[in-house]
Amino acid sequence: MVDIAHQAAINPASARSAATTRALVPLTSVDAGQWRALAQRAVEPNGYYLPGWMFAVSATARGRTDAAVLPVFDRSSTRLIGLMPVISLWRAWKIPLPALVSAHPYGTLCSPLLDERDAIEAATRLLQQAREAGAHALILRDVALDGAAMRSLSEALGRDRLKPRVLSSYIRASLDATQDGERMLREALGARKLKELRRQRHRLEEHGPVVFEIARRPDEIGPALETFLQLEASGWKGKRGTALAQDAGDAAFIRRAVLALAETAQCEIVTLRAGTSPVAAGIVLRHQDRAFFFKLGIDEHFAKCSPGVQLTLELTRHLCGDPAITSADSTASADHPMINPIWRGRFAIGDVLIPLRRHDPVVALIHAALAGRNAAYEAARRVVRRLRK
Known part of the structure; x- marks a missing residue:
């Protein structure tokens, strides 16, 4: 089941209505056949969001069990056209604000699956699902910044005169196969x-x-x-x-x-x-x-x-x-000493804040909290590097 405490952390008043509309459902409740079919049609590949991988992650992987999903269906409500595994901002980073964060799949890529037949519509409905779940923002971790999924989400946001905000980014190696x-x-x-x-x-x-x-x-x-x-x-x-x-x-x-x-x-x-x-x-x-x-x-x-x-x-x-x-993602960290000299392709990976409402002071709070967390993390990394030297 979706953890009700986590759902309440998103928005206590909307926890009951979100459960009723099933905007946010347990990952294990998604039909595997529908998920596999969506993966075959996905506008951008993501091996870490394949159903066989994510069902295994959610079942037993350390610190990653019991994720929820934002499922998106077509207008007939029969065909799955979008999917994003998520957890609450509280569960991700102990920040008690109403946001959803892409569930980390034990791999460094969290680009959501969107149907290539109508990726913009799938992205638009995904954002609406998040709103119905009570979230004021979506935080995508380790998303391909120039990938087709992020482009589709950006275009869907633009229709509501909203823009994504890149919280952090790095360049990683890939192979042109x-x-x-x-x-x-x-x-x-x-x-x-x-x-x-x-x-x-x-x-x-x-x-x-x-x-x-x-x-x-x-x-x-x-x-x-x-x-x-x-x-x-x-x-x-x-x-x-x-x-x-x-x-x-x-x-x-x-x-x-x-x-x-x-x-x-x-x-x-x-x-x-x-x-x-x-x-x-x-x-x-x-x-x-x-x-x-x-x-x-x-x-x-x-x-x-x-x-x-x-x-x-x-x-x-x-x-x-x-x-x-045709291509291979190293899924490695920036400046990886082994893979970078061999695979010379490069692409940008980052964490992105997606606001779900215009002129929302809560989104500003979420952004400030995440910026503070990132600043503290970078300061700690600099201290560790100095100690190692």
Whole structure:
């Protein structure tokens, strides 16, 4: 069920009416078939808002369970044309103001799903659903600022003479998979760096033939996932306690999600082996013509051979050779030291405040609260960087 306390935090007076109109519904109540059909028609791919992924997140993932959804139907109320998983502003950041925040899907992309057949209408109705749920604003986290979903929302807002406000942004790496993989790698890395990487690969070959494996089918993806989980937990993420296998909820989520997406050919696990030893593995989601590089795990005993880079080189060749894929989102942080030199495409990701009412003092309060939070966060990051130096 939708958490009534969270709904009341949005607007206590409207909690009952919102439940009646079903503007805000439990994520698990959305028909999976309708959701899958919408995902196939979505104006912008988002592998992290596929139903198999989000059902698994909402069921068990640490700190991400029990999300709600703003569902949007066409005029006949029979076809799902828009969908955005959300939580309250209170649940997201302990701010007691009436706003909804895109639910974080255990992946750094929260662009909502809007039907490409009428994306503007879907966006308009999504905003109205949020109003009916009692929200004065929507906060989209990690949205593609120049993506089709954000453009549709901006146009829908413009009809009401409203404008989105970018709260924060960064640039992250992407891959143009329509290029020839080998040529792209030569242009990105240069002859000298490629020569060094070939030398490191030869060092890996001292442990046995280096093989790049791709697991797609449900019967093969399960064992490949266990290999990935072991690699991730063996490295620095394991030391920090942030590896997926170290939390029962996270481990249950990823096992359920990967198997669910394998059933619809929307997930693959890539593994690099040196002889019998797996040295690196990664999870890749697929939605429409786009791939999403979710996570990477390596065996740090082979660190001098750059196993993560070696795997990414093979993944780049694989994606560039796949006619079904035209681009790949690294889903990495800004200035990521491993992926940025290899994938040279760039696009803007940001957090966006979408006001739902004109001249609304509550929206000003929400904006001020978020700006204060962001300023405190950046100040803390600067202190941490100084301490590390």
